[in-house]
Amino acid sequence: MPQFAMADRLAALPPYLFAEIDRVKNEVKARGVDIISLGIGDPDMPTPDFIIEALHAGAKKAENHQYPSYVGLRSFRAAVSKWYQGRFGVDLDPDNEVVSLIGSKEGIAHFPLAYVNPGDLVLVCTPNYPVYNVATGFAGGVTKFLPLTDANDFLPDLDAVSDAEWAKAKMIFTNFPNNPTSACAPKSFYEKLVKKCRETNTILVADAAYTEMYYNEAAKPISVFEIPGAKDVAIEFHSLSKTYNMTGWRIGMAVGNEGLVKGLGKIKENVDSGIFQAVQEAGIAALEQGDPYAEKFRAVYKERRDALAAGLKKLGIEFRLPEATFYFWCKVPKGYDSKGFVTKVLQETGVVLTPGNGFGSPEAGEGYFRIAMTVGKDKLEEALARLAKI
Numbered sequence: 001m002p003q004f005a006m007a008d009r010l011a012a013l014p015p016y017l018f019a020e021i022d023r024v025k026n027e028v029k030a031r032g033v034d035i036i037s038l039g040i041g042d043p044d045m046p047t048p049d050f051i052i053e054a055l056h057a058g059a060k061k062a063e064n065h066q067y068p069s070y071v072g073l074r075s076f077r078a079a080v081s082k083w084y085q086g087r088f089g090v091d092l093d094p095d096n097e098v099v100s101l102i103g104s105k106e107g108i109a110h111f112p113l114a115y116v117n118p119g120d121l122v123l124v125c126t127p128n129y130p131v132y133n134v135a136t137g138f139a140g141g142v143t144k145f146l147p148l149t150d151a152n153d154f155l156p157d158l159d160a161v162s163d164a165e166w167a168k169a170k171m172i173f174t175n176f177p178n179n180p181t182s183a184c185a186p187k188s189f190y191e192k193l194v195k196k197c198r199e200t201n202t203i204l205v206a207d208a209a210y211t212e213m214y215y216n217e218a219a220k221p222i223s224v225f226e227i228p229g230a231k232d233v234a235i236e237f238h239s240l241s242k243t244y245n246m247t248g249w250r251i252g253m254a255v256g257n258e259g260l261v262k263g264l265g266k267i268k269e270n271v272d273s274g275i276f277q278a279v280q281e282a283g284i285a286a287l288e289q290g291d292p293y294a295e296k297f298r299a300v301y302k303e304r305r306d307a308l309a310a311g312l313k314k315l316g317i318e319f320r321l322p323e324a325t326f327y328f329w330c331k332v333p334k335g336y337d338s339k340g341f342v343t344k345v346l347q348e349t350g351v352v353l354t355p356g357n358g359f360g361s362p363e364a365g366e367g368y369f370r371i372a373m374t375v376g377k378d379k380l381e382e383a384l385a386r387l388a389k390i
């Protein structure tokens with residue numbers, strides 16, 4: 001049998017973080033260990049019924065059974081635009097400044113292909129959702145990581161990038177509220193970033209998947225488009241996954257600069273055929289009527305957050321109290337590295353955690369682990385009790 005070598009760009013990649021966690025988790029589970037999975041940011045509460053009913057109604061319509069529109073139903077794009085106006089006070093033209101995505105991961109993964117030429121420099125704030133640097137690599141770009149550290153309050157030091165590097169940079173990936181650190185960016189940070197990107201002609205990619213998971217009403221996360229001039233340089237990725245517990249539905253959107261949205265749309269026309277229209281109709285229901293549900297989910301996560309914070313404190317584990325997202329970014333206890341610690345915890349307790357060094361730049365996340373609050377409070381407390389044993 002012939003052996004086919006993977007393309008170099010794929011062969012060079014480590015296994016995808018969350019697929020690898022699944023693999024190891026399943027191995028341990030097969031040994032009969034009772035698993036508590038805090039490894040992936042996959043909401044455990046069900047999608048609200050009214051969204052499921054909208055899907056059902058949409059699935060019954062014959063016109064929804066054919067190929068969908070490449071860029072998304074006009075009515076879905078209009079609902080996105082209306083939601084952005086209501087939530088952020090941002091105007092978006094549904095015809096030119098919104099494109100539907102098969103989940104924001106898909107859009108993020110494809111976007112660099114539209115703008116990055118081989119050898120182009122791409123700035124990635126790190127630790128990060130691995131797709132930013134993977135997608136950059138697929139496009140042939142070169143990643144420069146901008147570390148988010150305790151010392152800089154988990155915001156990138158934009159002044160540490162030299163003028164020559166800014167001049168070379170094609171795009172910068174940011175993600176606030178941040179996965180995995182849970183850091184939030186103040187408006188002043190976005191103002192500085194937008195100014196820099198405008199001055200240096202750099203595409204600003206804002207991953208905004210977690211803006212609705214916040215616990216401090218006074219410091220609600222913002223959209224980059226609340227900053228004047230952002231539309232000249234930015235595209236923002238958003239998703240219904242985390243807000244309405246819809247990870248399995250695969251529906252998201254990219255919005256902003258008309259040219260950038262079109263560039264992504266052109267890639268997508270060539271590689272996919274859009275989202276099942278019934279799912280888009282369910283998405284419209286979520287965007288139009290979902291706010292009270294998002295509020296309820298926030299309350300549940302806040303209760304979990306407070307219970308987890310109290311338990312981790314008792315164990316002497318250092319962490320950032322999340323003001324947003326459902327992630328805790330914790331320091332591994334002395335004597336371990338990230339992988340060694342999460343491996344020991346999984347093998348000895350069945351609790352699945354995520355090693356910090358799996359998020360983009362291994363150096364930036366080394367010494368940390370991430371906990372996702374994706375089980376009920378009782379299970380979280382059980383996980384804490386198991387951790388206490390080691």
Ligand code: MLT
Pocket residue numbers: 018039040041042105129179372
């Ligand atoms: C995570 O755990 O970081 C996310 O769930 C991954 C994702 O959103 O694809």
